[in-house]
Amino acid sequence: IASCSLFLTHTDFRPSFCSASVCQVLAAFGSLTRHLRADFDLQTPSFAQALYTVLQEINGGGLRRCAVSSAPVVNALKAQSGYVANSAQDVDETLLTLLQLLDQDRDHHQQKHQTSACSNITTRPRALSGLRELFQLAENSSNSCILTRFSWKTQQQQPPRDPKELFVPVAVPYESVLCRERRCSQCGHVAVAVLERVRTVRLVIPPDGNLINAWNAEVGWRWTREPRASVQCSRCKTKTACDSRALALRPAEIVCVQVVRLAYDSIRRRVVRNHARVRVPR
Structure with a gap:
């Protein structure tokens, strides 16, 4: 998401066009719309429901055509207490706000499913066992998917065979997982830092306006060396300069x-x- 001409070329710059452009990007992501269709009870108001309504308004109800309709977008998003649509928000800030609120809805519904399953542990042990397996599958999956809709109406009903019907990614495709490795110059001990999740890449426009070189320098998905820092080694307990390098695992x-x-x-x-006129990498 590097350029959104739908609102940048408009003479009257307002947050409504920023929200409309970001929501159109989200609408083009098929698994997100499937997640919003499949989950969340219609009688329980949530941010996901409001966002799904926004996507319908933007795309004419069919989730296929792209026609900007800024008024329904702003009205639906402003109704949510956690959303702030002001002139200080950029495109990336608006997108991260939407993803953060979706994560909050996801956590809330996951806790509700877990509580419902644990309350019926004596009557439906097989169902609870299957639910635990699915949660474990989600944690170990390389796609880091989330639980969308999972319930049993009767004791004899079995869960679907395909786990893909229960788990769809929402915010994970927007995240890059980074890992930092430090090597002690005294004993040679290698320590791996905690994983870092990044959703935004900042690129400073060079004088010639060419973002391709800036992109290659900032987002090189390979081992990249960082400035040496004085860090205490966890093995030899000496504070010496360590060679640090970063890697994008995903x-x-x-x-x-x-x-x-x-x-x-x-x-x-x-x-x-x-x-300068920006040439965006493709």
Whole structure:
């Protein structure tokens, strides 16, 4: 998501066009719309329901055509207490806000499913066992999918055979998992830092306006060396300079790029804006 001409080319810049453009990007992601269709009781208001209504308004109810309708978008999103649609939000901030609220709805419904299953442990032991297996499958899956809809009406009813019917990704395709490795210069001990999940890539526009070189330098999905830092080794307990390098264990399927046009001019001591035409990497 590097350029959204649907709102950037409009003369009257308002947050409504920002929200409409981001929601159109989400509507093009098929598994998200399937997740919103399959889950969440219609009588329980949630952010996912409001977002699904927004997607229907944007795409004319068919989730196929792309026609901007900013008024229903803003009205539906402003009705949610956790959403803030002001002029300070950029495209990437709006997208991350939507994904964060979807994660909150996911956690709430997962807890509800777990509570419902644990309350019926004496009457439906087989159902609870199958539910635990599915949760374990979701945790160990490389796709890091989430539980969408899972319930048994009777004791004899069996869960679906295909786990893909129960788990669909929502925010995971927008995340890149990074790992940092430090090697002690004294004893040679290698320590792997905690995994880091990144959803936004910041790219500063170079003077020539070519983002391809900036993209290759910032998002090289390979081992990249970092400046040496003085860190205490966990084995020899000595504080020495360690060689650090980073690796993206799993690149994001959909990358949210934040283009930075503002820079500080140290000579003139003011903030300047780069008006160069941007060539976005494909």
